[in-house]
Amino acid sequence: MFLIRRAEETIQKIYPGDEMKTPMHMSIGEEAIVAGVVKALTPHDQVLGTYRSHALYLAKTRETNHFFAEMFGKADGCARGKAGSMHLSAPDKGLLCCSAIVGGSIPVAMGAAFANKYKNNGKCVAVFFGDGAMEEGVFWETINFCGLKRLPILFICEDNGLAIHTSRETRQVFNDDEKLFGSFGIKTFEENTSDPEIVYSTTKKALNHLRSTNSPCFLRFHYYRCLEHVGVNEDFDAGYRSRQPFIAWQAKDPLVIQKEKLLNTGVHPDAICKMEDKINKQIEDSIRFAKDAPFPDTTEAYNGVFSCV
Numbered sequence: 001m002f003l004i005r006r007a008e009e010t011i012q013k014i015y016p017g018d019e020m021k022t023p024m025h026m027s028i029g030e031e032a033i034v035a036g037v038v039k040a041l042t043p044h045d046q047v048l049g050t051y052r053s054h055a056l057y058l059a060k061t062r063e064t065n066h067f068f069a070e071m072f073g074k075a076d077g078c079a080r081g082k083a084g085s086m087h088l089s090a091p092d093k094g095l096l097c098c099s100a101i102v103g104g105s106i107p108v109a110m111g112a113a114f115a116n117k118y119k120n121n122g123k124c125v126a127v128f129f130g131d132g133a134m135e136e137g138v139f140w141e142t143i144n145f146c147g148l149k150r151l152p153i154l155f156i157c158e159d160n161g162l163a164i165h166t167s168r169e170t171r172q173v174f175n176d177d178e179k180l181f182g183s184f185g186i187k188t189f190e191e192n193t194s195d196p197e198i199v200y201s202t203t204k205k206a207l208n209h210l211r212s213t214n215s216p217c218f219l220r221f222h223y224y225r226c227l228e229h230v231g232v233n234e235d236f237d238a239g240y241r242s243r244q245p246f247i248a249w250q251a252k253d254p255l256v257i258q259k260e261k262l263l264n265t266g267v268h269p270d271a272i273c274k275m276e277d278k279i280n281k282q283i284e285d286s287i288r289f290a291k292d293a294p295f296p297d298t299t300e301a302y303n304g305v306f307s308c309v
Contacts, residue, residue: 007064076293185215
C-alpha cells in the first residue's frame with residue numbers, strides 16, 4: 001500500500017509539468033482493496049482491471065521502472081509507451097489487461113476463467129471494476145454465463161458510490177446483492193472497511209467457497225475516492241460532494257490503519273521507516289530511469305496491431 005501511495009504522490013508532483021501525457025485515474029483511497037485481494041490470491045491467479053489501474057499493476061508486479069516509463073510514454077514502458085495510464089498489463093505476472101472502457105475487462109475475464117476451467121489448471125480470475133460498471137449490459141451477460149458454467153472467477157466491485165459525479169442512489173434501483181446474485185448461483189461478500197487485513201480475510205473466504213463449490217463469487221468493497229474522477233487534484237469545489245466526508249475519511253486512511261496495527265503488534269518504528277526509505281529510493285531510481293529512457297521509434301505505432309490501412 002505504501003508503494004502504491006508513494007508512486008501516486010510522485011505522479012501528483014510530476015504531472016503538472018506535462019511530461020506525462022496520459023489521463024490519470026488515481027487510486028488514492030482504495031489501496032486496501034487491491035492490496036488485500038492480491039495478497040489473498042496465489043501468484044498464478046490472474047487479474048484484470050479498469051482505467052484506474054495503477055494500484056492493481058503495482059500490487060501484482062511490485063516493480064516501478066516499467067510502470068513510470070509507461071507514464072512518460074517511453075520505449076521501456078510495460079507497453080512500450082503505447083498504453084499510458086489506462087491500459088497497463090503484465091501478463092507474465094498475471095495482470096492480463098486493464099481497459100479504459102467501463103466494464104470492458106469483465107467479459108475478457110469471463111473468457112480467461114472459461115479457459116482456466118477448460119484447461120483444469122487451478123487458476124482463479126479476479127476482475128476489478130467500479131459500481132458504475134454494474135449498469136453495463138455486458139456485466140449481466142457475464143454474470144449469467146459465469147453462474148451458468150460455474151466458472152472460477154471473483155467479481156471485485158470497488159464501490160466508491162460514484163459513477164464519475166453521480167451517486168449510486170440516483171442510478172441503481174437494485175440494492176440487495178445477496179438476493180440479486182444468489183439467483184445466478186453466485187455467493188456475495190460485502191465490507192465497508194479500509195483495513196487491508198479484513199479485505200484479505202474476506203477474499204480468502206470467497207476463494208475457499210469458490211474452490212469448494214466450483215461457483216463464482218461477488219465481492220463489494222466500499223471505499224472513498226479522494227481525488228477527482230480523472231486527474232491528480234481534489235474536486236470538492238465541483239458541486240457534487242463536500243470536503244467534510246474527506247476529512248472524516250482521513251481517520252480511516254488504510255495506510256494510517258495498517259501502520260498503527262504494525263506498531264501495536266510490536267513492529268519497531270525503525271523497521272517501518274527502513275521499509276518506507278527502501279520504497280522511496282526505488283521510486284526515485286525509477287523516475288530517473290524513466291526520464292532517461294528513449295521514446296519509441298515512430299514505427300512502434302505499427303507493431304502489435306491486426307492491420308493498418
